[in-house]
Amino acid sequence: MIFILGGSGYVGQAFCQHLESKGLAYRSIARSDINYSDESSLRAWLKKETPEFIINCAGYTGKPNVDACETDKARCVAGNAVLPGIIDLVCRELDIPWGHVSSGCIFGGSLESGHGFTEESVPNFSFRTNNCSFYSGTKALGEEALGYREIDGKWLNPEGASCYIWRLRIPFDYRESPRNYLTKLMRYSTLLEATNSISQLQEFVASCFACWEKSLPFGIYNVTNPGEVTTSQVVELIKKIGREYEKKGEPNPFPKEYKFFEDLDDFMAKAAKTPRSNCVMNSSKLAAAGSEMTPVVEAIETALRNWVAETA
Numbered sequence: 001m002i003f004i005l006g007g008s009g010y011v012g013q014a015f016c017q018h019l020e021s022k023g024l025a026y027r028s029i030a031r032s033d034i035n036y037s038d039e040s041s042l043r044a045w046l047k048k049e050t051p052e053f054i055i056n057c058a059g060y061t062g063k064p065n066v067d068a069c070e071t072d073k074a075r076c077v078a079g080n081a082v083l084p085g086i087i088d089l090v091c092r093e094l095d096i097p098w099g100h101v102s103s104g105c106i107f108g109g110s111l112e113s114g115h116g117f118t119e120e121s122v123p124n125f126s127f128r129t130n131n132c133s134f135y136s137g138t139k140a141l142g143e144e145a146l147g148y149r150e151i152d153g154k155w156l157n158p159e160g161a162s163c164y165i166w167r168l169r170i171p172f173d174y175r176e177s178p179r180n181y182l183t184k185l186m187r188y189s190t191l192l193e194a195t196n197s198i199s200q201l202q203e204f205v206a207s208c209f210a211c212w213e214k215s216l217p218f219g220i221y222n223v224t225n226p227g228e229v230t231t232s233q234v235v236e237l238i239k240k241i242g243r244e245y246e247k248k249g250e251p252n253p254f255p256k257e258y259k260f261f262e263d264l265d266d267f268m269a270k271a272a273k274t275p276r277s278n279c280v281m282n283s284s285k286l287a288a289a290g291s292e293m294t295p296v297v298e299a300i301e302t303a304l305r306n307w308v309a310e311t312a
Contacts, residue, residue, distance in 0.1 A: 002019060002025065003051040003055070004055045005058045006056065006059065007027075008030060011057045011101055011168065011171065011204075011205070012028065012058075015208075016028050018205045019209070031058075043094070046096060052096075052097075053096075053097050055208075055209075056084065058083060059142075060078070060079030060080055066274065066276070069138070070273050081138045081144075099166055099212065100142070100146065100165050101168055102143055102165045102166060102167045104167045104170075104277070105135065105136045105169070106124075106277070107124055108279050115280075118222070118282045119155070119220040119221065122150045122155045123140045132275060132277070133275055134274065143220070146162075148220070161217070164219070165221070166221055169198055169279075170196055172198060172300070173200060174302070175310075176310035181234075182234070185234060190260065192264065192276070193232055193261070194276075197222075197225070197228050199223055199225060200225055200294065200303065206291075210291045214290065222281045222286065224293070225283070225294055226292070226293060228296065235258050237300050237304065241254065241304035242255065254304070
């Protein structure tokens with residue numbers, strides 16, 4: 001039996017659907033089922049239930065966006081920084097393998113070489129660099145709670161990794177949802193031009209679970225679609241696919257006109273309470289392990305061509 005903590009969320013539901021499609025036995029675990037933030041409760045429960053693998057999708061992102069974390073810091077710290085450490089402590093003790101959904105939002109920009117950040121890159125958008133959102137700071141602390149720290153300029157765990165850390169980056173898929181990056185672009189009144197690596201949700205989930213299926217070494221994996229895109233490139237893809245619908249005689253599901261902020265200062269002055277992470281990540285480690293994802297532009301086009309509108 002596979003347990004999914006936080007299985008009711010955007011990412012957690014995708015894990016549930018993936019395991020169901022594979023015919024695997026799983027349980028979606030909510031806090032109402034067990035207080036998994038409490039070490040003794042979690043230990044007693046896992047001793048009794050003995051799952052073969054645990055997937056942690058629980059965390060705190062803030063709604064409608066990370067600005068909410070600035071005013072709900074206690075829950076943000078508890079969900080993103082403390083909880084992973086508790087799960088790791090208990091799973092090490094009981095010898096239960098597990099995987100943790102982390103975030104690429106602990107980085108900003110790209111490497112000096114222009115290439116994407118790797119799994120060994122030291123987070124540069126964190127409390128230790130004093131330039132981040134509260135959300136990003138707690139996600140970096142979550143990796144520290146799992147033993148990672150800077151050693152000789154690299155992000156390493158000197159005690160040896162005991163779980164999978166899967167870094168998600170701006171998830172999107174083919175279904176309209178407030179958590180879907182494509183939906184956000186379609187709904188925001190004004191957009192910020194930025195360059196990012198992003199993750200197609202179903203591919204993210206499949207690649208994460210494949211780590212356990214293939215018995216890959218524990219450690220960090222950047223789970224993003226190869227390549228990078230700018231906000232304006234994604235907007236042009238939305239317009240392009242919208243025209244394809246019209247040429248087929250179908251209603252354009254993306255009729256919006258898009259506006260952009262003048263620059264980052266304009267965005268911060270008018271629309272944000274805290275800095276945003278915009279970064280490029282390198283997913284070659286995952287690809288080398290046999291879990292290569294679709295190039296990012298192709299993945300976006302596929303999602304838009306198979307778009308499913310949100311139902312009331």
